Amino acid sequence: MSLSNYRKEFPILSEKIHLGNCSQAPQSIPVLNAMDEYFQNWRKIGMDWDYWMTGVEQAKASFAKLIHAEVDEIAVVSCVSDAVTSIASTFPWQNRKKVITTEAEFPSVGHVWNSFAKKGLVDLAFISSDDGLYSPEQLDELLNEDTALVSLHHVGYYNGAKQDVKAFAKKAHEHGAKLFVDAYQSLGTCDINVKELDIDMLASGNLKYLLGIPGVAFLYVKRELAEQIEPAMTGWFGRVNPFYFDATHLDFAEGAKRFNTGTPPVIAAFAARGGMDFLLDVRMDRIEKRVLELSQFTLDGANKRGLEIASPLDTLKKGASTAIRVGDAHKVESYLAENQVIGSARADVIRLAPHFFTEEHEIDRALDLVVESLKQ
Ligand SMILES: Cc1ncc(COP(=O)(O)O)c(C=O)c1O
Known part of the structure; x- marks a missing residue:
């Protein structure tokens, strides 16, 4: 077609x-139809958690497919701010707690890092650019054995400048640091392959180029990294068995599942799946x-x-x-x-x-x- x-x-x-x-x-018909599946089911069946959770799992699978990841490397959150808060809540990483980011991050991302820095949980450094384009060499003076993470947008919200994330990943990794990418302004317009680009973590919401609605976002965490970190921002869906129901016992599920928190945003996830599957269908x-x-x-x-x-x-x-x-x-x-x-x-x-x-x-x-x- x-x-x-x-x-x-x-x-x-x-x-x-x-x-x-x-x-x-x-608004698109496929997204409306996907939401209607939920509404019809809720009206007719009344309560159908298995079906609703399957819808959320399918949305995760669609997100995984879009970024060429595995579904167990994806967590569901409500917005990118939550995704970044979740990551920040895993700090410090052994003796590393420095985060290097840019002045052109979407403010909510910058605000999360600032807020953790204010509490002394993160050491924060910013790099700046006149035209919105950043180069990995700008990290040279800042990267050291204290650096845990480089937090970078893929495409800037203000002027649309697109960063060479692969080069940033290489630079961060040379110093034992990881790379988090905010892909909200790019995902849905270009093919992103997290494995080829060697991205450690990536988040996006769905209401922009992914054709969805507010209320849901997805967080990719590379499997090997997910196993090494535990978020303080958590909830029962982050457990090995959410239905174990022991409030005195804390464990962390395998993979990115440990970054899930509470009851997921079901309607928004259905809409998100509708939008992402539409894009995958177009190619x-x-x-x-x-x-x-x-x-x-x-x-x-x-x-x-x-x-x-x-x-x-x-x-x-x-x-x-x-x-x-x-x-x-x-x-x-x-x-x-x-x-x-x-x-x-x-x-x-x-x-x-x-x-x-x-x-x-x-x-x-x-x-x-x-x-x-x-x-x-
Ligand atoms: C690059 C980028 N990141 C994040 C956001 C929003 O973050 P959140 O999902 O926390 O509202 C936006 C815009 O709304 C954005 O353009």
Whole structure:
């Protein structure tokens, strides 16, 4: 099926241009259907925990497939902040408690590290960059035998700069440190192979390019690493046998399962499975190719119109979103919305974030409206 044929799966596309995928993807029929499976079952059966937990397991399996991991390397959490808190709660790692991260992390990730640093559980160091692109060499002066972890986003939320995570993994590993990747702004637009990239831990929520809804996120922890660390942030689903029911006894399940906490977000997990299976069905190699084309088209269109591009100009160094510096970005976002176009403001930039179902004329229309808005 050609990519444009999938547009009918997103009802809103007949009324609006949706370029807000870096914030929330449009509602799709496969995701609605997946949620409806839960609602119908709840209405008819009343209580069916086995079925609901199977749905959550299937969502984990879909996430595992997307990142080329094993299902027992995936835990289910509620948001990326929870995933990072869970990791931070495993500290210190023997004599290592230093975390090196960037100033361009999504704030909630940075805030978690800051909060653990404030309690003395983590030693924190930041690296910075003017254009949002980071190089592993920036770690050289900071990496030492105290360093436990490098915490890095794959694609930046602000200007979409894409980091060379494989090079960061290599650098971290040379010093005995591990790499955690926040893949929220990239997963769903490109093929990520955690084994090839040698990533130790990775998290993403599902409401952006993975087409899901808020309330669920997944955490990958490489099997060998999971066995060595125990999270203080825990709950009965992190136990070897959650149904052992002895509040005085604490053990940790094998693999990433130990990072599960309490009752999982079932509806959101059903929606997440619907979105991820939809993408796997379309095929990530096709999606990646199309997103790259649209990324180049947006850069060229912005350039042609004399707009100031805040994103890297090389499509291989950026994610799907293109950030245009406009000053009052919320004014531009509102102007687009009045004209049935969804864009996403962050600080002084408006982000136009296509997905595989976007068409070129939609990007042209959005860029024309940005120009119009700036003239007002
Ligand atoms: C890169 C990135 N990480 C994390 C988040 C959000 O984290 P959380 O799931 O904790 O809300 C976002 C955006 O919402 C993001 O763009």
